[in-house]
Amino acid sequence: MTKKVAVILSGCGHQDGTEIREAVVTLLELDRRDANVRCFAPDTPQAGVVNHLNGDEMDEQRNVIVESARIARGEIKPLSSLNVDDFDALVMPGGFGAAKNLSDVAFKGADATVAPDLKTVIHDFIDARKPIGAICIAPAVLAAALKGKLQATVTIGDDVDGLIAGLGAVHQYSDTENCIVDEEHKIVTCSAYMRDDRLKNVAEGIRKTIEQVLQLV
Amino acid sequence: MTKKVAVILSGCGHQDGTEIREAVVTLLELDRRDANVRCFAPDTPQAGVVNHLNGDEMDEQRNVIVESARIARGEIKPLSSLNVDDFDALVMPGGFGAAKNLSDVAFKGADATVAPDLKTVIHDFIDARKPIGAICIAPAVLAAALKGKLQATVTIGDDVDGLIAGLGAVHQYSDTENCIVDEEHKIVTCSAYMRDDRLKNVAEGIRKTIEQVLQLV
Numbered sequence: 034m035t036k037k038v039a040v041i042l043s044g045c046g047h048q049d050g051t052e053i054r055e056a057v058v059t060l061l062e063l064d065r066r067d068a069n070v071r072c073f074a075p076d077t078p079q080a081g082v083v084n085h086l087n088g089d090e091m092d093e094q095r096n097v098i099v100e101s102a103r104i105a106r107g108e109i110k111p112l113s114s115l116n117v118d119d120f121d122a123l124v125m126p127g128g129f130g131a132a133k134n135l136s137d138v139a140f141k142g143a144d145a146t147v148a149p150d151l152k153t154v155i156h157d158f159i160d161a162r163k164p165i166g167a168i169c170i171a172p173a174v175l176a177a178a179l180k181g182k183l184q185a186t187v188t189i190g191d192d193v194d195g196l197i198a199g200l201g202a203v204h205q206y207s208d209t210e211n212c213i214v215d216e217e218h219k220i221v222t223c224s225a226y227m228r229d230d231r232l233k234n235v236a237e238g239i240r241k242t243i244e245q246v247l248q249l250v
Numbered sequence: 251m252t253k254k255v256a257v258i259l260s261g262c263g264h265q266d267g268t269e270i271r272e273a274v275v276t277l278l279e280l281d282r283r284d285a286n287v288r289c290f291a292p293d294t295p296q297a298g299v300v301n302h303l304n305g306d307e308m309d310e311q312r313n314v315i316v317e318s319a320r321i322a323r324g325e326i327k328p329l330s331s332l333n334v335d336d337f338d339a340l341v342m343p344g345g346f347g348a349a350k351n352l353s354d355v356a357f358k359g360a361d362a363t364v365a366p367d368l369k370t371v372i373h374d375f376i377d378a379r380k381p382i383g384a385i386c387i388a389p390a391v392l393a394a395a396l397k398g399k400l401q402a403t404v405t406i407g408d409d410v411d412g413l414i415a416g417l418g419a420v421h422q423y424s425d426t427e428n429c430i431v432d433e434e435h436k437i438v439t440c441s442a443y444m445r446d447d448r449l450k451n452v453a454e455g456i457r458k459t460i461e462q463v464l465q466l467v
Contacts (some may be wrong), residue, residue, distance in 0.1 A: 061275070
């Protein structure tokens with residue numbers, strides 16, 4: 034039976050949106066396993082626009098779903114329309130977009146809150162016992178959404194600043210090319226570009242994450 | 251010995267820049283084979299900006315290298331600084347950026363010309379007998395650059411409109427998951443998203459293209 038997977042994007046470019054390479058490898062590994070994929074993103078303004086050549090903030094306004102559509106090739110729906118009943122699993126690639134546009138983790142760290150639409154979606158998947166995969170900084174967003182509900186075990190590689198612990202979750206170390214599985218809560222995480230690692234290692238961690246997420250369905 | 255490969259980007263998003271997925275799979279397959287990769291893009295305004303959610307032209311100005319840096323994670327140099335002596339091979343992913351920002355193939359078809367910097371680079375690689383890989387619509391840009399110099403054999407999948415023949419090259423049919431090798435000129439091409447095919451098939455065609463390009467070094 035075809036497994037239906039929702040992928041949540043947060044823009045296009047790791048400094049102000051989705052980490053592009055993480056998103057593409059996620060979509061590729063899902064397609065290789067014949068998953069039926071739908072992309073979603075919030076129809077909201079980006080928290081900012083960053084010049085990825087020099088790191089400067091740009092005096093521009095861009096919209097999260099419009100920029101996410103560059104990765105999704107136009108096949109993307111507003112996050113507000115995501116219904117847990119239509120899917121078997123949820124995957125969230127990383128990039129600063131997750132920490133700036135889907136939550137305020139980039140600005141408030143352990144005091145972060147999560148966009149209400151996304152928090153509802155995450156709680157719905159947890160309550161339905163449907164697996165969630167989170168990549169790079171997205172595990173911190175997941176932890177923020179679940180604070181006070183349950184204590185997930187996740188990885189962002191090394192939790193050097195105690196961000197994950199501060200968000201009320203348990204951090205487990207992981208190499209880039211591996212993932213951490215929280216069987217109890219059906220949560221699979223990998224660190225990806227939290228380290229400035231080689232693309233092939235980032236891709237291997239995501240490959241294992243997707244494999245585990247689909248096995249948990 | 252580590253093979254050094256230059257990858258030419260043309261923006262970020264298939265409707266006005268590089269096809270993102272093709273670029274990421276290209277970079278991944280090069281990294282898996284331990285190639286030393288450098289990305290390049292022209293430091294010029296984009297021919298246009300397209301809303302990838304609805305296909306409309308947007309009233310914005312963006313710069314090709316600045317947007318390409320989203321895919322390259324900031325590790326990118328101006329195309330004008332690309333010196334053939336520093337590299338063993340050249341790879342050009344597709345997307346409308348190749349046909350709008352690197353050439354005017356999207357506007358003039360068989361009468362297209364190629365940005366002077368890129369034409370020089372392509373001729374330099376050909377003259378040095380160093381292999382060139384071209385993906386999706388980029389084989390048409392390559393054909394335009396080589397018009398009058400040599401008659402390459404390339405694929406864009408099906409050449410239904412006779413674009414490749416019009417540009418003075420020979421077209422050879424290819425499935426998405428395969429590539430065409432012109433051994434005489436050390437040119438390897440695949441069709442990728444010229445067809446609205448599955449990502450796994452696009453990735454397989456690019457994997458074979460990169461494999462063949464590196465074998466021809």
